[in-house]
Amino acid sequence: MLYFDNAATTPVRPEVLEAMMPYLTRWFGNASSHHTMGEAAAEALTDARRRVARVLGMRAVDVVFTSGGTEANNLAVKGIAIAALQHRGARHLVTTPIEHESILESADYLARVHGFDVTRAPVDAFGRVTPDAVASALRDDTALVSIGYANNEVGTVQDIAAIAAATRARGIPFHVDAVQAAGWLSLSTAELGVDAISIAGHKLGAPKGTGALGVRGRIPLEPLMHGGGQERGRRSGTEDVAGAVALATALDLAEGERVEAAARVSRLRDAFIGRVLDLVPSAALTGDPVHRLPGTASFTFAGTSGEAVLLELERRGVVSSSGSACAAGSDEPSHVLVAMGIAPELAQTAVRFTFSHELREPLDAIADAISASVTAVRSGG
Structure with missing residues (x-):
């Protein structure tokens, strides 16, 4: 059987499986535990965070490990928008009509539950949104712009750097869903000029259920998961150390190729x-x-x-x-x-x-x- 559905998922790479295996077996401790097993897990988690941050061009503290791209997108869209609502009364979101369901459904949630006004900047016949279309949609109360780097169905790549110039001029946070772009396009947030970026491991040769959101520390983020305060309070829950190692390894390999x-x-x-x-x-x-x-x-x-x-x-x-x-x-x-x-x-x-x-x-x-x-x-x- 010839497999040509890699945008849906990819097989786990042997190098990734080998890298994560010790943290499923020998060093299986909870990264929050203060003993040898926990400290070994915490050290691996810290190293994985640094490696992901390096590819994203961010600080290690800016990386939040998630269960995949859907959670990363939910955390970005809801978390940044709700924080903006709380901090400055912003109640407007800009996106496009061709986004992944995790973006569109999050936008619908904000409209339904928190009274947000959602603008979907139109795309052309090729699926491209112009920077001018995004700029014209911005308002004084815009909490966030969230646009996919590359579309998951047709593969169209957006001019993210040009869009970022428009959002930066207005001081509005810009989140990019880079789940499909990872491994094919540069993820350097410095080059792109974005404030937050989502990735998913299973598009890169890591297991399903692994992902990350990079979000700059100056951007307020309201957590969606509450509990023990892991991930610097932004995503509570016992960390998946093996998954984080797998994601970092897959991302390193993909970036090298x-x-x-x-x-x-x-x-x-x-x-x-x-x-x-x-x-x-x-x-x-x-x-x-x-x-x-x-x-x-x-x-x-x-x-x-x-x-x-x-x-x-x-x-x-x-x-x-x-x-x-x-x-x-x-x-x-x-x-x-x-x-x-x-x-x-x-x-x-x-x-x-x-x-x-x-x-x-x-x-x-x-x-x-x-x-x-x-x-x-x-x-x-």
């Missing part, structure tokens, strides 16, 4: 896109053709059902997806594609192929399998 892998995979992706568009009548690429993740190629196939094409592909030994794994099972068309102006019935024909750093061979055979699968669906089998 990033530049070479991005260039190599981009070339293979572009050749693949060209072949699919040549072979499949009425196939259309979704997302920005230039500003896109190296490992993402997504299409609509008019006259089909995306789910039916996926089943045909799996019969031919190819595994991919129709979009976000977090929305799997929904009968609704992709909110991302609809926001980009794609008709709902066409949006339901979408199929996404996402590649790993290890991709080294041309994908001609996969394009051929797509052509055969689409033909089978269009002909009724």
Whole structure:
């Protein structure tokens, strides 16, 4: 079976498993315990925090370990917005309509429970939001801007640095969901100019249930988890030391490979896109053709059902997806594609192929399998 659903999750890398194993077995102590076992766990946690912070271009104290990208996004959006409400009465949030559900649902929660006004800056047909659109949405009572670095469905990459210039000029915190960007694009918050950033380990070769939020110390953050005051009071609960070590190890490995892998995979992706568009009548690429993740190629196939094409592909030994794994099972068309102006019935024909750093061979055979699968669906089998 050929796996091309890496945007949904990746296998745990052997190096990551080896690095985390001692903290599941020999050094399994609670990092808050004041004995040898606890101190060994605490030391590993501190080292992991420093390593993650180094990639993010932040201080170690700015890193909060979480259970994944969804929790990191919830903590960023709710935590920063509620703190801004408490500190300065700010009750406005800016985002876009193509964000991951963890951002959109958090925004809906703030509107429903705390009376926030939410502005969703529009995107163009490629899924890009302009810095001017974000700047024009800012208000004196804006608590936070939260925008995805790269879209999880179509792979479109936003001009984060330009957007950050607009938010910085107004003194408004800017959070970036970098879950899909990690491993492909620079995560340096200094280069990007952002105040908070979310990542998830299982997109990078770490286990599911690992993640982190980097948030600058000057940004007030209201915790969502209350208890023993771990993570400097920002996320209570016994720390997952093995998970933190795994995340740091996976992030280090991905960062070391990033530049070479991005260039190599981009070339293979572009050749693949060209072949699919040549072979499949009425196939259309979704997302920005230039500003896109190296490992993402997504299409609509008019006259089909995306789910039916996926089943045909799996019969031919190819595994991919129709979009976000977090929305799997929904009968609704992709909110991302609809926001980009794609008709709902066409949006339901979408199929996404996402590649790993290890991709080294041309994908001609996969394009051929797509052509055969689409033909089978269009002909009724």
